[in-house]
Amino acid sequence: MRIDCKHVWEHISAYIDGEIDPVLRADIDKHLETCEICSAVLDSTRNVVVLIADDRVFDLPAGLSERLHKRLDEEMSAGPPRESLTE
Amino acid sequence: MSNHDPESEIESIRRILAGEKHLFHDLIRPCERPVFFMLMSILKNETEAEDAAQETFIKAYRNLHLFRGDAQFRTWVVSIARNEGLGRLRKLDNRREDSIDGGPPGSEEATGDFTPAILTSWREIPIETVEREELAALLREAIAALPEIYRNVVLLRDIEEMDIRQTAEALDISEGAVKVRLHRARALLQKSLAPKLKGFAPQRRGWFGRRA
Numbered sequence: 001m002r003i004d005c006k007h008v009w010e011h012i013s014a015y016i017d018g019e020i021d022p023v024l025r026a027d028i029d030k031h032l033e034t035c036e037i038c039s040a041v042l043d044s045t046r047n048v049v050v051l052i053a054d055d056r057v058f059d060l061p062a063g064l065s066e067r068l069h070k071r072l073d074e075e076m077s078a079g080p081p082r083e084s085l086t087e
Numbered sequence: 088m089s090n091h092d093p094e095s096e097i098e099s100i101r102r103i104l105a106g107e108k109h110l111f112h113d114l115i116r117p118c119e120r121p122v123f124f125m126l127m128s129i130l131k132n133e134t135e136a137e138d139a140a141q142e143t144f145i146k147a148y149r150n151l152h153l154f155r156g157d158a159q160f161r162t163w164v165v166s167i168a169r170n171e172g173l174g175r176l177r178k179l180d181n182r183r184e185d186s187i188d189g190g191p192p193g194s195e196e197a198t199g200d201f202t203p204a205i206l207t208s209w210r211e212i213p214i215e216t217v218e219r220e221e222l223a224a225l226l227r228e229a230i231a232a233l234p235e236i237y238r239n240v241v242l243l244r245d246i247e248e249m250d251i252r253q254t255a256e257a258l259d260i261s262e263g264a265v266k267v268r269l270h271r272a273r274a275l276l277q278k279s280l281a282p283k284l285k286g287f288a289p290q291r292r293g294w295f296g297r298r299a
């Protein structure tokens with residue numbers, strides 16, 4: 001089946017995740033062979049998804065983890081988890 | 088970070104409940120990022136988010152016996168964080184007398200234009216480029232600018248790399264809703280970022296060493 005660009009855009013996210021019906025995938029692949037716009041849209045979307053996943057983009061604030069575990073130590077020294085259930 | 092062995096998770100929870108409390112420290116390490124960033128997404132304030140994160144882990148510790156092995160531990164903790172964040176937000180809103188009635192925060196399914204930025208070519212930006220603070224800042228800004236319901240899905244699915252089912256459980260929405268929101272979020276990110284990111288692609292050399 002021939003599909004148009006708009007149709008391709010609707011499925012880009014599922015296409016990237018591989019969560020797409022094989023027939024539709026084949027139709028999209030065929031469209032991508034000749035459509036430079038959809039190819040660029042797909043490549044740029046995939047590139048963005050890869051970039052934002054990098055741990056360096058979002059970093060925990062300095063010392064957050066240490067402060068958290070220190071607070072937990074205080075909590076734990078108050079007793080095992082079950083004992084504080086009544087709160 | 089996305090690899091958790093459910094068997095060993097359950098085993099360490101059993102041991103914590105039996106008295107080996109210190110194991111809780113290691114159990115929660117993979118949860119720290121998603122918990123904090125979920126709370127940042129909801130509360131938009133670093134101090135408040137850190138405080139809420141501590142509260143989240145204390146609640147998780149106190150209620151550990153309620154954890155059921157049918158969900159991943161991290162998913163369970165993130166949903167505690169989300170409730171903690173929304174609860175604090177409600178308190179803040181009640182205190183603000185002029186609060187405009189717009190329904191619960193983040194509930195609106197934004198209608199909008201989800202067509203992508205139209206390009207005719209794309210040169211891959213390699214992952215190492217994230218070392219450049221200007222690029223990382225652009226990515227953070229674009230994510231911060233997303234409507235909350237889309238940002239939360241991107242955060243769990245694309246940034247913390249949870250799968251669709253875990254994302255749905257943590258946010259208490261259907262898997263179908265995760266897919267729709269993820270699709271829209273990615274489209275919005277592509278639209279806002281693609282034009283700005285082009286300049287970060289490695290330069291190709293043209294004739295006589297000029298930039299192509």
Ligand SMILES: [Zn+2]
Nearest residue numbers: 004005035038
């Ligand atoms: Zn096309």
